[in-house]
Amino acid sequence: MAPRVLVSDKLSPTAVEIFKDRGIEVDYLPELGKDKEKLLSVIDQYDGLAIRSATKVTEKLINNATNLKVVGRAGIGVDNVDIPAASRRGIIVMNTPFGNSITTAEHAIAMLFAVARQIPEANASTHDGKWEKNRFMGVEITGKTLGVIGCGNIGSVVAMRAIGLKMHVVAFDPFLSAERASELGVEKVELDELFKRADFITLHTPLTDKTRGVIDKDAIAKMKKGVRIINCARGGLVVEADLVEGLKSGKVAGAGIDVFETEPATENPLFNMPNVVCTPHLGASTSEAQENVAIQVAEQMADYLTKGAVTNAINMPSISAEEAPRLKPFIKLAEVLGAFVGQVTDEAIEEVEILFDGSTTEMNRRALISAALAGLIRPQVADVNMVSAPIMAKERGIILSEVKRDKSGVFDGYIKLTVKTSEKTRTIAGTVFSDGKPRFIQIKGINLDAEVGQHMLYTTNYDVPGIIGLLGSICAKHQVNIANFQLGRNRPGGDAIALLYLDAPFPPEVLRELRATDVILSAKPLSFDVAA
DSSP: OOOEEEEOSOOOHHHHHHHHHTTOEEEEOTTGGGOHHHHHHHGGGOSEEEEOSSSOBOHHHHHHOTTOOEEEESSSOOTTBOHHHHHHTTOEEEEOTTTTHHHHHHHHHHHHHHHHHTHHHHHHHHHTTOOOTTTOOOOOOTTOEEEEEOOSHHHHHHHHHHHHTTOEEEEEOTTOOHHHHHHHTOEEOOHHHHHHHOSEEEEOOOOOTTTTTSBSHHHHHHSOTTEEEEEOSOTTSBOHHHHHHHHHHTSEEEEEEOOOSSSSOSSOTTTTOTTEEEOSSOTTOSHHHHHHHHHHHHHHHHHHHHHOOOOSBSSSOOOOTTTHHHHHHHHHHHHHHHHHHHHHOOSOEEEEEEEEEEGGGGSOHHHHHHHHHHHHHTTTOTTOOTTHHHHHHHHTTOEEEEEEEOOOSSSSEEEEEEEEESSOEEEEEEEEOTTSOEEEEEETTEEEEEEOOSEEEEEEEEOOTTHHHHHHHHHHHTTOOEEEEEEEESSTTSEEEEEEEESSOOOHHHHHHHHTSSSEEEEEEEEOOOOO
């Protein structure tokens, strides 16, 4: 029986033809994504779902999708897809990470010009028969400082275009190396420095827990008077109420907003404010970009449904069917090793070394490296996948090295990750036990044996009596249940670590209490995707 695909958002007709040419039945119903109940009632009939941003692939929808095997997002963002729920059901989520980069970057530059010269308001005024030449006094772009928050694929294109306009570009990106910054011709700075110096600020970062509200009232207070802000990335990066206050006070001279906290945005406090240019999420809306992402997502989904090939998957490594049974547990291991370091690292990453020991040297190391890099980068760049992670690492100038070593210890094979930043070096090693589950076996050179859980707490502390009691009593006082508890130290009285496997996320107020003690040096909550 031929696979069946539903296209529930507007895609290029070329995508439909690609599915048909590959022998796949396809229903093109571009308005269905907006009808949640109707979509819910028919989704069980399909093997594949091709979407853009209108369709919300919720856990409820996924639970009804009893035959669904793959969701393809024509575009880079997948925040409208519940990826953990899809992973639990074994549904592959694909995107097209590089199909609309140029288009989105060009829209940001267009918004920058529009705000600098008040073009939309001047246009409306002139059409009304007015000649308000003195009212619309703009500012020049040339010689101004542009602050780019997020200098990855799209941000780097914006930076290069801005340099061509004779702007000085300062960039904040935790993964941007000094070498890559030099290559682009931008000055790498910390976020507060960017706020202090930029005449214009443009955002090109995904929406994550770390980036949500990155521009709020506190950030605006640090900016120059008369700053202009452009957001063509994701709604939620800018706290809209705080931006409104900044505009009213005159601290912010103008804004170009293409994305909103709630979309579709039919009402918004930013609407009709002076020198605020608003567009309805047009960043990727050019005929070229729409065609590119539609073709890509159709080809990727068709390849998977007919051949089993996996490309640009968010939650699935690109591996063959033959090697999957043995490799998949080590893919998960590599990912959690990277995720561990990524969650405890705030500085820019300069070098990554991955050591393969014993049996792991004979595995698909490219897939393992990609998984480790994806885990490492994902805390900062939520949309990264195993295909895009090596490219993103290269773009940021991260030096990657691989070491193979014959079996050197009690384990048949293990993986060790070493990450160097400008301030410190972090190491973590792990293996897979006979149950197929990943385990941490060494952190900071300290040996231990720790199961990987969805919610964990990692602490560094002095090796003094009472640590177990301290951690246990504080957790008990706040009703935090500990499923597993592992300790390690490098020597008696030296550096020590603790790794707690918890039933639920660690509450912030408990973290503050732990950090206030005189023996806990650091305490970091961790989260891992442990779905099979």
